[in-house]
């Protein structure tokens with residue numbers, strides 16, 4: 001068996017201290033193989049986003065072991081961690097996080113800028129990503145002037161602009177109507193099928209979850225083995 | 229993110245919140261403006277003073293006077309006991325001499341010999357005061373003549389012609405610029421080489437006339453105006469003036485000029501000064517005397533500088549505040565960049581660059597406006613209020629000091645930016661992204 005892209009063993013995470021202490025994850029284990037599409041499904045507040053952030057190395061678990069391609073995450077140096085976030089991971093956040101007054105293209109090429117790619121190449125790759133999402137004609141518009149569905153596509157363009165190995169998508173269709181949501185889903189699954197990008201989707205939408213290879217159900221910070 | 233991208237991002241972030249940036253820049257502007265102006269005044273004045281010191285070329289003369297007990301102890305112990313044997317003379321003019329009529333301890337012939345024998349002193353000449361009545365050129369009328377007290381031991385700041393010669397055995401005069409039109413000269417160059425008549429009255433009341441040649445025309449200086457006379461003319465006029473002087477009057481001089489080797493080093497000069505001091509004489513170079521002006525002016529400039537620095541420190545807090553708000557506003561953006569693999573170091577660099585850029589904006593605009601305003605004020609003053617001191621540009625902007633001011637302000641801005649930049653750099657990406 002090949003080394004999994006991501007593996008989490010008995011991960012725990014709590015927020016706050018004392019009486020305010022809240023255990024968001026109470027010992028969760030999950031393994032993701034390269035090229036898989038996994039849905040993390042659960043009710044609001046069940047700890048889906050928390051789990052995704054931990055898998056994406058954006059936050060540290062209180063206990064448990066997290067491995068990226070066989071390397072323990074805790075042992076990664078800051079440089080390698082940043083390189084990983086920048087080159088191997090792509091993020092689609094629940095709330096877009098676009099810089100409102102910058103152009104669409106500027107927003108899309110932010111990861112390339114951080115990587116130190118030359119302006120010419122940045123532009124070319126940014127435009128290619130936008131074309132893939134049929135947004136090339138909006139490249140020069142301000143991000144704030146886009147519709148919700150367009151924004152969601154810009155965010156996906158930004159997530160795939162540096163050809164990541166894994167895309168983390170938190171509620172990618174949560175803000176969209178059914179039709180637009182379906183288009184965005186199609187884009188994500190085509191990336192997974194045609195480019196072999198590993199997909200980790202957080203959702204409470206059962207239909208979207210069903211399209212994934214595998215579903216991981218979570219409830220009150222614990223895995224639910226049988227979904228009822 | 230490479231340096232160019234960090235710089236460009238920082239600059240465009242600066243302009244995102246225009247009002248806030250503008251207000252901070254104004255605060256820095258005030259400090260930088262003041263500092264530029266005060267530095268320019270400092271440069272202008274000390275340049276002028278240095279030019280004067282250089283032009284009076286005092287490296288080969290020391291002004292020697294008797295160290296007066298009265299001036300050293302008088303304020304504590306009252307007047308010294310009268311000593312009938314000590315020679316006294318009524319001081320009449322001379323650089324830094326006491327008020328007219330105040331008796332000062334004078335140098336006698338014996339003192340001159342002692343001074344002359346001090347090692348390092350080549351020769352010594354007493355400063356004699358001559359008081360001619362008038363000066364006349366051709367038949368353009370007689371005008372009151374004030375003799376420059378310092379011409380014997382200083383070089384003139386020439387407007388035309390040449391310096392007075394200390395060896396030439398002819399009568400030479402150096403006219404100040406403001407004498408020209410009254411005497412009937414059209415300009416400085418046309419006066420050079422012309423003969424003038426000087427009238428002087430002796431002890432017996434008889435008026436004598438001598439003819440001297442104008443060798444040069446000088447700009448008015450800090451040391452005061454007046455007509456300069458060469459050593460020979462001074463001696464001649466003094467002799468004429470002393471005709472009929474009672475033989476029993478004490479021959480005394482308030483000051484003497486000790487000539488030293490013009491190549492003497494600073495330490496050699498101070499050695500000579502020290503050895504004269506132990507013998508009871510006070511010796512000053514001309515630079516020492518002019519230096520006192522500079523001390524006063526530097527004191528005033530120091531106070532102004534202090535105000536400017538206070539303004540800059542206040543501006544520094546403005547920068548801290550601006551950037552803290554900016555970090556707060558952009559918390560999510562920082563979180564996003566960190567989530568996308570931007571290192572804390574680069575986030576720090578981004579905000580520091582923003583601080584430094586704000587500092588640069590304020591200081592560059594401040595210095596630029598100061599140069600514009602200062603140049604106008606300086607040229608107006610030179611023409612009006614300070615027209616009596618040609619060659620004085622009250623404000624002189626030196627590129628080096630302006631560069632230093634800008635760099636110092638940028639450094640202050642950088643230091644002010646440290647706190648907000650660190651706060652930004654340390655943010656955990658997830659906490660930042662959750663920030664509402």
Ligand SMILES: Nc1ncnc2c1ncn2[C@@H]1O[C@H](COP(=O)(O)OP(=O)(O)OP(=O)(O)O)[C@@H](O)[C@H]1O
Pocket residue numbers: 015016022024042043044045046047048049050051204662
């Ligand atoms: N920074 C925090 N401080 C305190 N509690 C937190 C913090 N972040 C998350 N929580 C809590 O942890 C629990 C899990 O949060 P999480 O964001 O993972 O939920 P979720 O499953 O993504 O929900 P949703 O579907 O609404 O996005 C929630 O009860 C939340 O209130």
Ligand SMILES: [Mg+2]
Pocket residue numbers: 048049050094170
């Ligand atoms: Mg969530």
